[in-house]
Amino acid sequence: MTRILGIDPGFERLGIAILEKNKSDKKETVLFSECFKTSAKLEFNERLVLIGDEVKKIIKKYKPEILSIETLFLNTNQKTVMHVAEARGVVIYESACSGLKIFEASPPQIKIATTGYGKASKEQVMKMVKILVDLDKNKTSDDELDAIAIALTAFACMRG
Amino acid sequence: MTRILGIDPGFERLGIAILEKNKSDKKETVLFSECFKTSAKLEFNERLVLIGDEVKKIIKKYKPEILSIETLFLNTNQKTVMHVAEARGVVIYESACSGLKIFEASPPQIKIATTGYGKASKEQVMKMVKILVDLDKNKTSDDELDAIAIALTAFACMRG
Numbered sequence: 001m002t003r004i005l006g007i008d009p010g011f012e013r014l015g016i017a018i019l020e021k022n023k024s025d026k027k028e029t030v031l032f033s034e035c036f037k038t039s040a041k042l043e044f045n046e047r048l049v050l051i052g053d054e055v056k057k058i059i060k061k062y063k064p065e066i067l068s069i070e071t072l073f074l075n076t077n078q079k080t081v082m083h084v085a086e087a088r089g090v091v092i093y094e095s096a097c098s099g100l101k102i103f104e105a106s107p108p109q110i111k112i113a114t115t116g117y118g119k120a121s122k123e124q125v126m127k128m129v130k131i132l133v134d135l136d137k138n139k140t141s142d143d144e145l146d147a148i149a150i151a152l153t154a155f156a157c158m159r160g
Numbered sequence: 161m162t163r164i165l166g167i168d169p170g171f172e173r174l175g176i177a178i179l180e181k182n183k184s185d186k187k188e189t190v191l192f193s194e195c196f197k198t199s200a201k202l203e204f205n206e207r208l209v210l211i212g213d214e215v216k217k218i219i220k221k222y223k224p225e226i227l228s229i230e231t232l233f234l235n236t237n238q239k240t241v242m243h244v245a246e247a248r249g250v251v252i253y254e255s256a257c258s259g260l261k262i263f264e265a266s267p268p269q270i271k272i273a274t275t276g277y278g279k280a281s282k283e284q285v286m287k288m289v290k291i292l293v294d295l296d297k298n299k300t301s302d303d304e305l306d307a308i309a310i311a312l313t314a315f316a317c318m319r320g
Contacts, residue, residue, distance in 0.1 A: 045256040082245050089246025090253045096205040
């Protein structure tokens with residue numbers, strides 16, 4: 001049995017998912033997923049504390065062995081990407097402090113793991129995630145689907 | 161009495177300083193400074209854990225009320241700056257978790273606070289730091305001098 005924490009890094013919205021797979025299972029099971037939001041009314045450091053606390057709480061509850069987190073690339077919004085990197089650092093830090101192994105999933109890896117095609121669109125990835133796992137929620141946000149895709153990527157790379 | 165933790169963020173080398181000032185003091189006193197290094201042989205997440213542990217240890221020992229940390233701008237080395245941002249996130253996170261207030265010092269603020277001139281060179285800042293505070297060490301590294309300058313900036317901005 002392997003349990004993976006998938007994280008789509010962010011500081012306004014953080015996609016979080018816990019996936020599990022037993023050797024006999026055909027599919028990965030989504031044990032938990034959420035889009036964790038922090039208010040823009042808070043100072044940035046308060047938002048970092050909330051993010052770290054949430055990650056700690058979920059690790060304590062679900063005891064995953066691996067963190068799978070998306071790699072980060074520079075985009076046009078310099079300020080946002082720096083804050084995302086800072087939040088990403090906190091997630092990796094709390095996970096490593098709790099003894100999790102860290103797997104970094106690049107966008108092409110995520111696309112190949114979910115759709116088989118390294119240049120798939122975001123919509124294609126989202127669509128495949130809904131086929132690859134059973135989602136019991138009526139509405140799963142894009143951030144949650146991203147977190148699930150990121151966790152699935154770690155499972156796929158472990159098989160290889 | 162105010163005690164400030166100054167941090168020059170980095171993951172290979174982290175400049176750390178603790179400065180104190182009483183109302184009756186003319187000068188700030190450097191209680192502690194170091195250049196904390198992490199080995200490139202370690203995985204990045206292990207280095208983040210060491211950085212967080214060191215910051216926690218120093219906060220516990222010296223009990224500063226404020227973290228003063230340099231703001232970060234993009235430079236040519238995208239990969240390095242992302243890792244510095246991740247380490248910076250961990251420093252802010254651990255400081256906020258310990259109840260410190262966070263002060264972010266921009267390069268022009270640091271230059272004005274130490275030299276009175278917003279376009280001063282790095283060498284001019286280093287030179288002025290050595291005049292502004294008494295350093296009992298024979299050799300204080302540039303990273304430590306930076307951390308001291310960053311702490312001095314928070315003191316200067318609090319006066320204003």
